[in-house]
Structures are given as C-alpha cells and as structure tokens.
Amino acid sequence: MSLIRLDPLRNCQMKVKLVNTAAPPIHTKLRARCRHALQRARALSQRYMLDAHGMVAVEFALLIPVMLTLYFGTIETTNAMTAARRVTNVAATAADLTAQAAAVSASDINDIFSASTAILSPFPTNVVKITITSVVASSSNASSTKVSWSKAYGGASARSVNSSVTLPAGLTTAGSSVIMVEVAYTYSSPISTFITGPIVMNEVAYLKPRRSTEVVFDS
Numbered sequence: 001m002s003l004i005r006l007d008p009l010r011n012c013q014m015k016v017k018l019v020n021t022a023a024p025p026i027h028t029k030l031r032a033r034c035r036h037a038l039q040r041a042r043a044l045s046q047r048y049m050l051d052a053h054g055m056v057a058v059e060f061a062l063l064i065p066v067m068l069t070l071y072f073g074t075i076e077t078t079n080a081m082t083a084a085r086r087v088t089n090v091a092a093t094a095a096d097l098t099a100q101a102a103a104v105s106a107s108d109i110n111d112i113f114s115a116s117t118a119i120l121s122p123f124p125t126n127v128v129k130i131t132i133t134s135v136v137a138s139s140s141n142a143s144s145t146k147v148s149w150s151k152a153y154g155g156a157s158a159r160s161v162n163s164s165v166t167l168p169a170g171l172t173t174a175g176s177s178v179i180m181v182e183v184a185y186t187y188s189s190p191i192s193t194f195i196t197g198p199i200v201m202n203e204v205a206y207l208k209p210r211r212s213t214e215v216v217f218d219s
Helices: 024-099 106-120
Strands: 004-007 015-018 103-105 128-137 145-153 177-187 199-207 216-218
Touching: 024 106, 024 128, 024 177, 024 199, 103 106, 106 128, 106 145, 145 216
Parallel strands: 103 216
Antiparallel strands: 004 015, 128 145, 128 177, 177 199
C-alpha cells in the first residue's frame, strides 16, 4: 500500500512524497496533473494581467476628457473671478482718487485713468472703458441729480452736462454731490475651452468728495 503526503504551501506547488514506491504509475500521474495545473494557473494569471492593463487603458481614455475639462475649467473660472475683482478695484480706485481732490484738471484725470487701469495687469488694459462723472444734487431737491462734468476713457461715452442721473436712494442730500465711476471690461479667456465667448464685466462706484462739497473740473 502506498501513502501520499501533499503539501499545499510554497507557491501553490504540490510536493508528492511516496512512502512506498511500489506504485510509480500513480506518482507519474500526480506529477503530470500538478504540472498541468501549474501551467494552467500561469496562463490564467498572464491573461488576467493583459485584461487588467487593457481595462486601465480604457478607463483612462474615458476619464481623460473629463479630467482635462475640469482642469482647464478651474483655471478659466479662477482667471475670470480674478479679472472681476480687479474691475471692482479699478472703479473704486478711480472714484477714490477723484474724490480726494477739491478740483481736477484734464491732466489729473488722465493720471487717474492711468493709475486705475494699471490695476488690471497682467490682464489686457486696451479693452477697459471708464467714465468718471461728478453728479450734483439740487439745492432744493436731493433726488434731482444732474451731471456737472464727465470724462471718459477707452472709447467710453462721457455723460452730457446737465443731463439727469438716477442714483441709489439716500446717496445724496440737497446741495451735495457724488463722484460716480462706471467701468466696463470685456474679458476673454486666454484658453477659451470652458469660457468660449467674451464676458462684459460692469462695475459702478460712488464716493462723496472729501475736501469740498463738489469736485470742480478745472478746464
């Protein structure tokens, strides 16, 4: 009688030990089966690895357009938000510089335009339009506000003198004035993947004169 001891360890290889060597045909058959099982396992593992690599390639091909869209979309959205904040700063700066003076000249206004547009850097400054207007309220009616003077930059249209202007409620009192700065900036994405068309960003800033009741334009 022959006894067979099987050890399933050591890389899934089976060791066959025959206590009694009286039956070599069984030993030969078991060895052949073990060899066949190992070959089959090796073939299956290689096939699985090939299938796994192919699956990864397919998944990557499906995900890469989404990942690129999210990446470029994040960049474009961040740039647009930065440009919008700078447009707000341009309006506030122009209003603040004008309101600090008791009187301004054409040279002063040009300096204010130059200083304000510099805030937009590194964004293009040739697509910004700025209008600085001094609005004066009637001495008898605070809600009756008209243009005292108006200057424009970058192709913007200056407001007509003595034309009526509607201001937010409570911004002026009778006989007072306010500096109004209007900014329009045409933003175009340098990538144009997520934001495909130009966006016009508008901002309006109001400030009361600090050194006088009205900022006078000295022509």
